[in-house]
Amino acid sequence: MTRKQKRLSVIAGGLVFLGAATGLTFYALGQKASYFYMPADLTTASVQPGQRIRLGGLVEKGTIQRGQGATVGFSVTDTHKSVKVTYTGILPDLFREEQGVITEGSFGPDGVFVADSVLAKHDERYMPKEVADGLKAKGVWQESKSE
């Protein structure tokens, strides 16, 4: 091979590599990104059982049920609709009634949301950003209430 051919093959190799990496990245974004929903969105959005999503809202008052062992059931609500959620594990320290929460998992065939992670990640007002934005969009929560 001449020097020019060598250089071209190196560049071509690099481009193929970058192309593969780009392709992989976008494939992974399509496959692995999980969408965020509030309970009321679920009536319009079609979410298949087993599809991984994040469900956010407020923990509905009086719905926290501690069953056998480490399994906990509670409802997530956006005051329009609520969804039953079960979770096995330790709830975050900031988990409490009527506070914002984000759960990640998928719907079981019975329509109960099985969460494998519960986040109460928050700013200093105890409200996850996604949930706050969602509630604001639904007119349930105003900025002034947060002060």
Place this chain on the structure above:
Amino acid sequence: MVETGHFALVLAFALSLVQTLVPLFGARLNNQRLMAVGGPVAVTGFALTALSFAALASAYASSDFSVASVWENSHSLQPLIYKITGTWGNHEGSMLLWVLILTFFGALVAAFGSNLPATLRANVLAVQGAIGAAFFLFILATSNPFIRLNPAPIEGRDLNPILQDLGLAIHPPFLYLGYVGFSICFSFSVAALIEGRIDASWARWVRPWTLVAWMFLTGGIAMGSYWAYYELGWGGFWFWDPVENASFMPWLAGTALLHSAIVMEKRSALKIWTLLLAILTFSLSLLGTFLVRSGVLTSVHAFATDPTRGVFILCILTLFIGGSLALFALRASRLTTGGLFHPISREGALVLNNLFLTTATATVLVGTLYPLAVEAFSADKISVGAPFFNLTFGPLMVPLLLVVPFGPLLAWKRGDVFAVAQRLMVAFAAALLATLVTALFIDGGSVFAALGVGLAVWLILGALTDLAVKSGFRTVATGIMVRRLLGLPRSVFGTAFAHLGLGLTTLGIVGTLCFGTEKILSMHAGETVELSGHTLRFVGLYPAQGPNYSEDRGRFELIGVSGSPVGEISSAKRFYPVRQMTTTESGIRTIGFSQLYISLGDEGKDGSVVVRLWWKPLVTLIWGGGLMMMAGAAMSLMDRRLRVGAPSRRRKQASVVPSATLP
């Protein structure tokens, strides 16, 4: 004292403007006297920033609640150490720490840069001054830590309990020393672009700064990871959280920079690429600062969300990244390209390293920013988490790790890959053996786990092979070998240590992810549970009182083979009344390199307690590997050739340098 600090900060801002303009024009007019202004101004600016920082720290230490930032983030009952570390445990204070470190690095250039060409030195200080000016203005305009309250409150609102930990003393300063340390590389790059030339002293200067910054960033990330691991009670060491990614991207790019700077220094090739990489690395540091400080992300790091701050940092970001890249586009073609090399050579290996590392940086960047972009352009909210990064980052890292042991053994210019493969035979055989043993004899692991162990062993032994080959193991008498080993340049040890660290971290990650076990159950006092061969007895819950919290401490006994307790582990639920916040203090016991990890959950009605237990094999190696990498960087820094201000002595050492290239 507080007003003194405030005044010093304003003065430091003014000086940073002087530092930007005067040396810049001096360099342009080639006026020695104007250029000479930069040094003293940079040192004075640092002194004033330090005074300002000390003033704030003393306000925190003495719980002066008339200062708004102290009132919001401190409490009189807090232990003194947390009062002091609380200085940077909030937005305003941490930005002040940021500029303190920035001016510190500027002062170092001023103090040790006497042997730099005058115009280069002046331009570097000017760029450093400009970054400083932007951030001083940001602090004074949007995040002033010295704002007073009138009347002064009697009691403060307490520091976020999660931050009341020794981790706060180490993690942010180290991380900032890393982030901001790359500003020097950035300033050198922009200065070189302004001058339109890169000379030998440029490369000699940039490499040690990259090493310093990289060393601290490695430490900062490792410490942050360990802190999150024990503090959050989730038992995870890395969450691919955007905030973590914000620190990981400069690390990846900085690692690439570290390697390309070697090529540039030794072979004066890849000049333009190294320069671009230096700009990109600091740009990613700025992006990290933006992501963490602007409040676009919700996390424990985003202390307060004030939109004006976000917009301000975004402006700084655009100005510096856009400006430097525009300058690069205009001037890069003026720079001369360096030596040629064969694809299979040390240079070639380092280019491959750069290709993989920058691509990996790009995937992390896409994964981190994609959700923000989707949210900005549509109503959808998405999250990109571990599954995405495992699918993209993983496949990029594995081939890179596979070729790591080849790199240091290849010769410069033109290498012989078969000769290197022969030298690595022992390491390869051992890695293969480790894979087989893991697959056949250790339960619970998959094929991937076995391959992972093999990969880690390959990396570790590959690093040791490098030292063995270079000291002439088995080819010369033992005495000569030892003498040769001790006589090797420190940078060779640096490489070996850092690659060894990489292997240890890999082993730790594989061990924890593939062989770890976990149990979640509710326990009554007196019950025992078994986990991966360890028996634990739950003794009970005991209430206790801390200085600014109350806690329920769950005590566990580790039962030995004989049936009697051999140790105690305790995990607690803490309640901080001021912030009405509960935190979990995990219970950890280190056994060898592995750890038993206990996290306490809620108390049930019948007096039982939910307990989550993990057995985490080899988990400490994850951070141990990080320490090893830091040791490698420190070793490399001690190399006589690289010692700051060494160029004059360099000629005497010239005989040592070629030995680094011995195959």
